[in-house]
Amino acid sequence: MTEPRVVLEARDLKAGFGSTTVLHGTSLIVREGEVAAVLGLNGAGKSVTMKVLAGLVPVWKGTIMLDGEEIQNVEAEQRVGLGLVSMTQGRQVFPDLSVEQNLRLGAYLSRKRNRRRYGTNLESMYERFPRLAERRKQLAGTMSGGEQAILALARALMAEPKVLLIDEPTAGLAPVVVEGFLETLREINASGLTMLLVEQNVPFALRLAKHAHIMQRGRIVYESEVDSMDHQAMVRYLGIGRLLAPTVAAAGASTNGRAPAKGKARKAPPRKKS
Ligand SMILES: Nc1ncnc2c1ncn2[C@@H]1O[C@H](COP(=O)(O)OP(=O)(O)O)[C@@H](O)[C@H]1O
Ligand SMILES: [Mg+2]
Known part of the structure; x- marks a missing residue:
């Protein structure tokens, strides 16, 4: 089976503010029709990445390709016009x-x-x-x-949009509302829309995304298809392994239409209320 073509690609982006470098060479790929996610701890540079892609923060170095065209020097408004x-x-x-x-x-x-x-x-x-x-x-x-x-x-x-950039859509929403919103995004993706999603809510992102990138201090340090993600990497980079593992298992076994990878289909224990 051939992979869907790449619609959006960031190559080795460097950007920051004044003398502070925030993005130290960020690269990522979004394929047509897929949801790609960028995960990472607070301050990793996820929102800055999205702003650089949107043209709201200038890029210092690197290339952004939309549909095969370089757009890193295109004005923000024009990028919206390009999709x-x-x-x-x-x-x-x-x-x-x-x-x-x-x-x-x-x-x-x-x-x-x-x-x-x-x-x-x-x-x-x-x-x-x-x-x-x-x-x-x-x-x-x-x-x-x-x-x-x-x-x-x-x-x-x-x-x-050709590609919809979504930054932290679940922040501040009640859990029941998050569930509904997840369904909505799924339907929209199923109708063909490509998305790049940034989330601190890792279980949410993994239930939606096909491909995940993990960002740490301005670099993508790990990437994988969500179905074959390495839990050790998630523990190492996101620091939430023990909490996350059962949730990921539940996500893999959820109704997102993809078969869970081996070893992921453990049943999630009841979650404690915080
Ligand atoms: N407008 C700004 N001016 C200076 N520093 C900023 C600005 N926006 C973000 N930063 C810094 O860039 C880093 C990454 O921020 P951000 O991309 O917002 O993180 P997150 O991964 O939580 O979205 C942080 O250290 C933040 O303080
Ligand atoms: Mg952010």
């Missing part, structure tokens, strides 16, 4: 604007290109997320955290 779209960390929506106004902003660039398609996209977004349709006039700031997450996602989708 590299971010859902921001913190799921920011414009709280004082209505749901529909938020969606319009997401479609700002594509609307300039094709007004008729904007209407079609808006309707298909409302079909996919009926909760947003019911609330199209409601101010975004008055919605629940889960609804705002969906709105932030829908707004990003309005820009017609």
Whole structure:
């Protein structure tokens, strides 16, 4: 079986702030139709990586390829136009604007290109997320955290991404809301959208991603297909092995449609409430 083609690739990225280097040569690959994840402890450089990819932090050295084109010198707004779209960390929506106004902003660039398609996209977004349709006039700031997450996602989708960059979508969400959001992202991926996901919530990321990169101090120190990930590496780099192992087993055995790798299908013990 041939592997899907590479849609987004970062090669040896170096970037930082002032005299501080944060990315010391970060390389990663995102294949068409897949969810790729970047995992790592707080401060590893995950968000900076996403910002460099989006063009919000300038790159010092290295190459970013989108669909075979070098884009490291392309303006942030143009990158959105080329299909590299971010859902921001913190799921920011414009709280004082209505749901529909938020969606319009997401479609700002594509609307300039094709007004008729904007209407079609808006309707298909409302079909996919009926909760947003019911609330199209409601101010975004008055919605629940889960609804705002969906709105932030829908707004990003309005820009017609080729690759969606998602930074910490679960931060601050209640567990039950996280479950629902995971399902939503799965459906969107199943409908063909490629994603690069950054998460500190490792179990969440592993239930969604096909390929995982682990980042430590500005470098990708380990990468693997999620189904064949080495637990020792996760213990070493993420420092959460004992806690994680049963959860990973559960993730491997979950309904993500992939057979769990050997030795991963242990049953998870009941999780303690913290
Ligand atoms: N705007 C900034 N100015 C200076 N340093 C920053 C800035 N943003 C991030 N950093 C530093 O870069 C490092 C990586 O940060 P970040 O990518 O946000 O980590 P994380 O992996 O938790 O997302 C941290 O040491 C952080 O302090
Ligand atoms: Mg971050």
